Amino acid sequence: MSITAVRKPDLRDQIRRLEELGELVRVRREVDARHVSGLLAQAKQALLFERVRGFDLPLVGGLAATRRRLALSLGATEEDAARRFQQAVERPIPPELVASGPVKEVKLLGDAVDLTRLPIPFLSEKDGAPYISSGIVVAKDPEYGSNAGCYRLMYRTPRQTSIDLVSPTDLRSFYQRRLARNEPLEIAVVIGAHAAEHVAASYRAPAGMDELALAGGLHGAPVPLVRCETVDLAVPADAEIVLEGEIAPIGWTADEGPFGDVTYLQCDLRWNPVFNVKAITMRRDAIFHATTMPLENIWLAALAVEASAWQALKVAGIDVRAITGTPGGLGFWKLIAAIRKREGEGKNALLALLPLSYVKWVVVTDDDIDIHDPDEVDWAITMRVQADRDVLVVPDARGKHLDPSVRAWELPRGQLPTTAKLGIDATIPDGIPPSMYERLRPAFREQVRLEDYL
Numbered sequence: 031m032s033i034t035a036v037r038k039p040d041l042r043d044q045i046r047r048l049e050e051l052g053e054l055v056r057v058r059r060e061v062d063a064r065h066v067s068g069l070l071a072q073a074k075q076a077l078l079f080e081r082v083r084g085f086d087l088p089l090v091g092g093l094a095a096t097r098r099r100l101a102l103s104l105g106a107t108e109e110d111a112a113r114r115f116q117q118a119v120e121r122p123i124p125p126e127l128v129a130s131g132p133v134k135e136v137k138l139l140g141d142a143v144d145l146t147r148l149p150i151p152f153l154s155e156k157d158g159a160p161y162i163s164s165g166i167v168v169a170k171d172p173e174y175g176s177n178a179g180c181y182r183l184m185y186r187t188p189r190q191t192s193i194d195l196v197s198p199t200d201l202r203s204f205y206q207r208r209l210a211r212n213e214p215l216e217i218a219v220v221i222g223a224h225a226a227e228h229v230a231a232s233y234r235a236p237a238g239m240d241e242l243a244l245a246g247g248l249h250g251a252p253v254p255l256v257r258c259e260t261v262d263l264a265v266p267a268d269a270e271i272v273l274e275g276e277i278a279p280i281g282w283t284a285d286e287g288p289f290g291d292v293t294y295l296q297c298d299l300r301w302n303p304v305f306n307v308k309a310i311t312m313r314r315d316a317i318f319h320a321t322t323m324p325l326e327n328i329w330l331a332a333l334a335v336e337a338s339a340w341q342a343l344k345v346a347g348i349d350v351r352a353i354t355g356t357p358g359g360l361g362f363w364k365l366i367a368a369i370r371k372r373e374g375e376g377k378n379a380l381l382a383l384l385p386l387s388y389v390k391w392v393v394v395t396d397d398d399i400d401i402h403d404p405d406e407v408d409w410a411i412t413m414r415v416q417a418d419r420d421v422l423v424v425p426d427a428r429g430k431h432l433d434p435s436v437r438a439w440e441l442p443r444g445q446l447p448t449t450a451k452l453g454i455d456a457t458i459p460d461g462i463p464p465s466m467y468e469r470l471r472p473a474f475r476e477q478v479r480l481e482d483y484l
Contacts, residue, residue: 038249040268041222041319044103045090048076053099054092056080063160066091066151070322078317085149091320094225100329103225104248112336112353115229118247119337125242126252131267134256138310144188145307148221148271149318154290158299160185161289164321165273166220166231167193168242168263171204178231178241180330183219183305184286192286193217193277193305196431196438197388198446200237205277205303214276216261217305222270222319227253233334234387242266260308270316274309282444292327292360293432300431301443325357332361338386339365346382348375351397356404363390363433366401371457380422380453388430391452399456410456413467422453 039047048054054076061069061079066089070077076092076099094100101111138144150160162183170176177200183191195202201217208215220227226248230241246252255264260274286302321327332355343350349370355361365386369379379394393407395414400406415421429449431438436447458467 038224038226038246038251038253038268040224041090041270041317044093044224045076045078045317048093048099048102049078051102053102054078054090063089063149064152066149066320067153067322070095070320082149082318085147087147087149087316087318089149089151089318089320091151091322092326093319094228094321094326094329096325097329097332100225100229100333104229112333112340115233115244115248115333116337116340118230118244119233119235119341121247122240122243123246123250123252124240125246125255125264125266127264128254128256128267131254131256132313133265133267133269133272133311135314136310136312136316137259138312139259139308143307143310145185145191145273145310146188147310150185151320153320153322154296156288156296157290158184158285158287162191162219162221163323164221164228164319166223166227167201168218168220168265169201169204169215170263171200171207174200174204174237176240176242177201177204178220178227180228180231180327182289184289186284186304189307191305191307192284192302194286194289194300194302195277195282196300196302196444198428200235203237208277209279209281212279214279214306216263216276218258218261218263218265218275219273219305220265220269220271221273222317223266224249224268227266228330229333232330234338258309259311270319271310271312273305273307274311275305275307277303277305280304290323291432292324292331294324295432295434297432298439324360328355328357328361330361331355335362335365335387335389339367339383342382342386343367343369343379346378348379348382350379352401354401359391362388364392365389366393366395366407368395368397368399368401369457370397373460376420376455376457377422380455384422384424384427384451384453388428389451390433390449391454393454393456395456396458407456411454414456414458415454416459420455420459422455424451424453427451 060081079089101108106114226245230245254267256267282301287299291297352368383392395410429436429447438447
């Protein structure tokens with residue numbers, strides 16, 4: 031064990047930075063935990079609720095509700111955030127085990143475990159229960175090593191939650207391997223981590239890649255880890271709260287939901303495993319972190335998917351100039367890419383991007399299009415696309431239960447859905463001279479000024 035030479039920022043540093051930049055305000059009046067989500071939905075900044083009725087812990091939310099706020103938390107610009115993340119993927123810094131940390135200041139074990147001590151908010155109008163929405167779940171597998179990912183947890187009892195494992199993730203795979211042997215899977219849930227850990231945990235990393243090493247790459251310093259009390263795992267030492275325990279080997283048998291999800295929809299009841307909590311460790315003055323749907327989930331996922339897209343196009347040898355996810359495309363279901371095209375590369379770009387994660391549809395344009403302007407993208411699709419030549423449909427690809435159009439409710443419990451993927455090549459068609467797409471320019475615009483005539 032050792033002590034890191036450079037202290038990486040934690041959630042409290044993130045809060046201070048956003049407050050200094052006018053992106054976070056403190057709410058000093060006492061608030062009901064049931065009202066947190068509604069207040070955050072109205073806020074123009076992130077909110078730190080200093081007094082939550084009936085609880086000793088404050089609550090912070092909205093930290094990633096805008097792309098700007100998330101980028102500022104990472105010390106980046108909105109335009110550069112995804113590239114910064116991709117650089118971290120290429121140059122990860124492994125986490126470092128330390129002797130202790132702030133998250134060990136309070137330890138609740140055995141009969142002392144009580145989730146009702148946490149101000150878990152009620153998020154959406156028809157949710158089945160209060161949800162822990164910001165949890166980063168840490169697990170490991172004998173073959174694939176450590177993994178960190180973001181999963182929702184529905185409150186069930188003071189020592190139990192549901193955990194959403196309907197999507198094809200590493201954690202689901204780890205759990206299925208244990209379930210086949212009728213064994214529980216040990217996990218630790220980190221609540222209150224820095225944005226770098228959150229974005230890294232949202233990344234669909236290749237099996238065997240440590241997401242906390244990606245967070246270290248984003249920080250420029252290793253994430254300090256401490257060993258858990260009751261499970262054989264290590265968690266960020268500077269976290270606010272950690273829940274330790276096991277996912278029971280019961281399969282997809284417990285009712286979970288409904289939940290107002292990233293899709294902007296009130297998703298229906300599901301069947302999922304349960305998480306039995308064996309220990310809670312936390313800071314003495316811990317801050318509970320809540321993420322609200324859908325925008326926080328969208329922007330956290332968007333950066334990771336955009337980074338994957340940069341890498342995929344780089345591997346394909348394509349000169350990419352800009353990539354973005356969109357709020358309407360849920361950040362990670364739609365991608366728009368602008369490239370400097372050589373012959374045939376519009377289609378090659380589609381083929382490189384459509385396999386990514388949960389991406390459902392992709393638009394590729396030339397680099398003269400501002401892909402952040404929906405009207406520009408619509409114009410490119412309208413004027414540069416012939417549907418019989420420039421639209422690619424891939425059937426029977428990996429889908430996601432959150433999409434009602436895949437009719438997941440018709441599947442047996444625990445089965446994964448498939449979807450059709452759509453690619454649109456909105457680049458200038460090969461063989462058409464660029465002069466055919468010369469933009470109009472108002473005559474003598476540079477020689478006159480309107481203010482001279484008013």
